[in-house]
Structure formats: structure tokens, C-alpha cells
Amino acid sequence: MEVAEVVIEGALPAQTVCGVVGKENGKEVKPNGTKHHRRAISSTIQMEDGDTFDCIDIKSQPAFDHPLLRNHSIQMEPTSYPTGVDGNFTLPDKELQSSTQLNVGQKHCFDLQCSGFVQTNRDIVLGGKLSPVSKYGGPQAQLNIFFYQDDKSNWWLKFGVERTIVGYWPGELFSYLKAKGTAGYWGGFVEGPTIKYKPPPMGSGHPASEGYGKAAYVKNIQVLDKKHNLVTPRAREFDMVVENPKCYSVDNKADGDHGVQAYWGGAGDCKL
Numbered sequence: 001m002e003v004a005e006v007v008i009e010g011a012l013p014a015q016t017v018c019g020v021v022g023k024e025n026g027k028e029v030k031p032n033g034t035k036h037h038r039r040a041i042s043s044t045i046q047m048e049d050g051d052t053f054d055c056i057d058i059k060s061q062p063a064f065d066h067p068l069l070r071n072h073s074i075q076m077e078p079t080s081y082p083t084g085v086d087g088n089f090t091l092p093d094k095e096l097q098s099s100t101q102l103n104v105g106q107k108h109c110f111d112l113q114c115s116g117f118v119q120t121n122r123d124i125v126l127g128g129k130l131s132p133v134s135k136y137g138g139p140q141a142q143l144n145i146f147f148y149q150d151d152k153s154n155w156w157l158k159f160g161v162e163r164t165i166v167g168y169w170p171g172e173l174f175s176y177l178k179a180k181g182t183a184g185y186w187g188g189f190v191e192g193p194t195i196k197y198k199p200p201p202m203g204s205g206h207p208a209s210e211g212y213g214k215a216a217y218v219k220n221i222q223v224l225d226k227k228h229n230l231v232t233p234r235a236r237e238f239d240m241v242v243e244n245p246k247c248y249s250v251d252n253k254a255d256g257d258h259g260v261q262a263y264w265g266g267a268g269d270c271k272l
Contacts, residue, residue: 016042017119017167018055019126053125066115068172075168076120080151117157119167124159126166136204136214148224153178186218187241187250188264199247203265208251212258215251215265219258232259246270 043055063069119126134140146158153171158164171178188202203216212219222230238260240250248266255261 015058016055016122017058017061017126018045018053018122019119047128049129051128053128055122058120058122061119062115063118063170064115066173069115069118069170072118072170072172074118074120075152075154075170077165078148078150078154078156078168116173117167117169121164121166124164124166134204134213136206138213140213142219149177149180184221184223186221186262188216188248190248190268199244199268199270201266201268202248205267206265207267208249208263208265210265211251211253211263212261215263217261217263219261221260221262234260238262244270 041054041056045053045055047053058074064072130141130143132139132141134142144159144161144163146163147155148158149155149171153174155169155171155174155177157166157168159166176182190200190202192200194200204214206214208215211217222232225231234254238252240252242248242250247268247270248264251263253261253263
């Protein structure tokens with residue numbers, strides 16, 4: 001089993017965070033597309049694979065464009081032992097990107113191109129390609145992800161085997177999640193310019209029923225209980241939901257090798 005990561009090597013200012021540059025009509029757009037963040041860019045890094053990343057002062061990141069975070073003080077470390085969810089995600093043999101995503105209100109929030117998520121780690125690149133990736137029917141690469149809440153109601157994201165801190169969603173953004181989480185969600189999501197008439201593949205492009213080593217998956221799913229102990233939920237406690245069953249599928253199972261698992265995928269290219 002290989003572990004994937006995406007990091008920037010080399011010296012960067014201590015109070016800097018970096019993210020992928022967005023593109024609109026083939027032209028580069030700086031994070032959040034605002035003049036404020038264009039002025040805040042301290043450096044631009046181009047990787048060997050052609051990806052370009054903007055590095056900005058941590059206090060100028062788009063998170064603070066959110067009206068609820070205008071007076072927010074950055075927290076560099078959690079204030080208490082976590083309460084959250086855990087899982088090991090596969091990385092299918094596709095061109096993928098590492099993205100922090102959480103539904104805040106009614107919109108999806110990705111990386112440094114929107115407000116809300118506060119990045120605190122300058123070595124983890126939001127929006128960068130992950131490497132290595134899994135091979136269909138061959139070696140599997142996985143990504144360890146851990147979410148938890150500290151006693152200031154901030155929801156933290158940790159990444160990798162060492163559970164390196166990436167950043168957090170401030171408690172000011174939430175209502176119900178301000179106190180605790182009552183459900184965890186694992187699965188796949190696709191988007192793109194052809195989504196309405198030619199949906200793209202999800203995961204490996206193969207159906208969830210093909211299982212481990214062939215379909216996209218998350219394994220060893222665990223949650224932290226009220227006493228901050230990691231516990232494994234029972235497979236029968238899961239509900240499986242597919243928005244477009246003609247295009248995609250989902251499945252789950254439990255065994256001694258990989259704990260509780262969820263699988264998803266599909267070839268796409270179908271009528272919605």
C-alpha cells in the first residue's frame with residue numbers, strides 16, 4: 001500500500017499559504033478573483049507537471065472574505081483533543097486533485113478559491129495533484145484523512161499518516177455543527193463543463209460492485225464518540241444514496257482486513 005501526498009519543497013515565508021490557480025475561459029484567475037488577493041500574492045510557484053500555485057500571506061487568504069470571519073483571529077493549532085471522523089481514501093488512476101471541501105450553507109467550497117476554510121499549513125498545497133495513484137486491479141495508493149472539532153468549535157482537517165494539520169473551518173460558520181456532528185458522509189463527487197449532457201467518470205470509472213482494488217473506496221471508517229474514543233460504526237448503520245443511479249453506483253461492506261468500507265464509481269457518459 002502506497003501513501004499519496006502533495007507538498008511544496010523549499011523555503012517559503014513562515015506566514016504563507018499556497019493554492020492552485022483557477023482558470024476562467026483559459027485565463028488565469030487569482031484566488032477568489034478579487035483585487036485584494038491579487039495584491040496579496042507574494043510569489044508564484046510552477047511545478048514540474050505544469051501546475052501553478054499562488055502563495056499569499058496567511059492573513060490575506062480568501063477565508064476572511066466571508067462576512068462571518070471579518071474579525072476572526074487565526075488559530076494555528078487545535079485547542080483540545082479532537083472529536084471527528086476518520087478514513088483511508090483510495091486514489092484512482094485518474095488525474096485527481098487534492099481538495100478540501102465542506103458544504104457551508106448551500107454551496108460547495110473548494111480550496112483557496114472561496115471563503116471559509118482557513119489554511120494554516122504552508123507545506124500542503126490545496127488543489128495540487130496527488131501522487132502516486134492506484135492502478136486498476138494493481139497496487140492501491142491511499143490518502144489518510146481525519147476531521148475533528150476542538151473546544152472552540154473549529155473543525156480541523158488532518159492529512160496523511162502523520163495526521164499533519166492542513167487547516168480548519170471556523171466555528172463561526174456553523175449552526176448545528178457548532179456543537180457537534182451527528183452524521184458522517186463518505187462518497188464520490190464529479191463536476192465539469194460536460195456534466196449536464198455527458199457526465200464524467202467517477203473514481204476509477206468502474207462500478208462500486210467491483211469492490212476493493214477496482215472501484216474507488218474509503219476503508220477503515222471510524223468516528224470519535226462522546227468520550228473521544230475512535231469506534232467503528234456498524235455497516236447496517238449506513239444509508240446508501242445515489243443521485244443518478246443510471247450513471248453511478250455505491251456499495252458498502254465490512255470485514256476484518258479493511259474494517260467498514262464504502263465503494264463508489266461509474267463510467268458516466270449517460271443521460272441524466
